[in-house]
Amino acid sequence: MNGENDSEKSRETGGVHEFWADPTSWQFSRVSGKLPAMRSIMVTGAAGFIGSNFVRLLVNRREAVKLLALDKLTYAGNLANIGDLLKSHPEQLAFARADICDAGEIERLWELHKITEVVHFAAESHVDRSILGSGPFVQTNVVGTQVLLDVAKANKVQKFLQVSTDEVYGTLPEDKPEEKFTEETPLQPNSPYSASKAAGDCLVRSYFHTFGLPVLTTRCSNNYGPYHFPEKLIPLFVTNLMEGKKVPLYGDGMNIRDWLYVEDHCEAIWTVLNKGRFGEVYNIGGNNEITNRKITETLIREMGRKWDDSVQYVKDRPGHDRRYAIDAGKIKRELGWEPKHRFDEAIKTTIQWYRDHQDWWRNIKSGEYLKYYQQQYAGR
Ligand code: NAD
Numbered sequence: 552m553n554g555e556n557d558s559e560k561s562r563e564t565g566g567v568h569e570f571w572a573d574p575t576s577w578q579f580s581r582v583s584g585k586l587p588a589m590r591s592i593m594v595t596g597a598a599g600f601i602g603s604n605f606v607r608l609l610v611n612r613r614e615a616v617k618l619l620a621l622d623k624l625t626y627a628g629n630l631a632n633i634g635d636l637l638k639s640h641p642e643q644l645a646f647a648r649a650d651i652c653d654a655g656e657i658e659r660l661w662e663l664h665k666i667t668e669v670v671h672f673a674a675e676s677h678v679d680r681s682i683l684g685s686g687p688f689v690q691t692n693v694v695g696t697q698v699l700l701d702v703a704k705a706n707k708v709q710k711f712l713q714v715s716t717d718e719v720y721g722t723l724p725e726d727k728p729e730e731k732f733t734e735e736t737p738l739q740p741n742s743p744y745s746a747s748k749a750a751g752d753c754l755v756r757s758y759f760h761t762f763g764l765p766v767l768t769t770r771c772s773n774n775y776g777p778y779h780f781p782e783k784l785i786p787l788f789v790t791n792l793m794e795g796k797k798v799p800l801y802g803d804g805m806n807i808r809d810w811l812y813v814e815d816h817c818e819a820i821w822t823v824l825n826k827g828r829f830g831e832v833y834n835i836g837g838n839n840e841i842t843n844r845k846i847t848e849t850l851i852r853e854m855g856r857k858w859d860d861s862v863q864y865v866k867d868r869p870g871h872d873r874r875y876a877i878d879a880g881k882i883k884r885e886l887g888w889e890p891k892h893r894f895d896e897a898i899k900t901t902i903q904w905y906r907d908h909q910d911w912w913r914n915i916k917s918g919e920y921l922k923y924y925q926q927q928y929a930g931r
């Protein structure tokens with residue numbers, strides 16, 4: 552079957568799914584005897600930051616889907632992120648500890664849970680760790696993605712959504728604010744992390760063109776919100792400030808990121824999964840460019856601290872991308888998605904979440920984490 556025919560077929564499948572998600576149509580489809588089979592989605596990396604927020608959104612909204620939360624539980628994966636949901640919704644949500652590189656195990660779980668779709672979050676996700684060692688990044692983000700694609704192909708997956716990042720596009724100049732990443736921007740990854748994500752994206756693209764696999768790719772800007780592992784800028788700085796420690800600001804602090812509340816990202820992924828055109832890439836962003844220095848000022852103010860007592864400028868990250876900014880026009884025009892949360896409000900909600908969940912992050916910031924922190928920041 553060529554890519555074009557497959558694309559047609561998949562658009563039909565997309566229609567059925569939208570139909571199924573609408574309770575009014577569901578009634579109708581029952582009456583007419585055309586009840587589609589239950590969607591069963593494998594969510595890889597579901598115990599991580601964004602994956603767990605995605606599962607939470609779907610379960611809380613009672614979306615008519617079954618979910619298999621699959622995660623290897625690396626240092627970044629935490630079953631506590633979805634523990635309450637596993638208890639409260641056992642009929643809808645199951646968990647499997649598995650490595651996406653393990654083809655036999657993925658195949659077994661696929662059959663057991665009668666998987667129809669994949670939303671692929673699982674990744675090594677931290678740029679600084681990819682500078683310390685790129686091996687795990689190539690293994691999970693490239694080989695793991697290839698393994699998933701092969702199992703998905705063998706089992707005739709109905710939809711495969713690759714969750715990717717704006718970092719695959721490289722960096723933007725700060726003196727040309729009108730320039731933003733579009734879906735046509737060439738891939739120019741600069742860190743081992745972004746290079747491994749770009750390689751994964753290229754494999755996904757190739758399975759569409761070569762095999763007609765019904766794939767979708769999203770590329771999002773920096774997220775913030777609950778359950779964010781405290782090695783990334785916002786949760787690291789918020790928790791350091793709560794601990795009375797200083798925050799390590801890289802270089803001149805003037806690097807720019809485009810910040811998006813995690814729930815908005817999850818909504819965008821759900822929108823693309825349901826309405827997106829196969830083979831297409833959708834950029835997702837907050838239209839919210841902020842320098843690291845400004846983020847730091849905001850956090851310090853919100854936490855009632857003073858700049859001079861709180862900030863430690865440290866040696867810059869090697870190869871540090873200067874500016875990321877997303878043009879999210881395509882997803883708005885074609886699928887009607889746009890962010891709902893404003894940064895000034897959602898950052899307060901986020902800080903409050905870390906105040907209310909001290910056990911969660913204090914548990915993480917111990918043991919192995921302290922060794923990493925020492926290795927990353929000592930003498931910088
Ligand atoms: P995260 O590091 O918090 O979570 C990643 C999860 O994947 C963890 O639970 C980990 O245990 C799991 N995992 C890692 N290797 C695995 C393997 N081999 N098999 C199974 N599970 C494995 O990352 P995140 O911030 O939630 O990011 C999720 C996805 O979104 C990633 O693909 C990332 O590239 C992408 N993304 C993240 C951001 C962001 O700002 N955090 C922005 C855009 C895109």
Ligand code: TYD
Nearest residue numbers: 678773782783784785799800801806808843
């Ligand atoms: P990060 O949260 O690691 O996301 P990414 O590098 O994927 O964009 O970093 C966000 C920005 O914050 C980035 O410009 C690097 C900077 N940063 C610091 O200044 N200090 C830190 O300790 C960290 C982790 C990041």
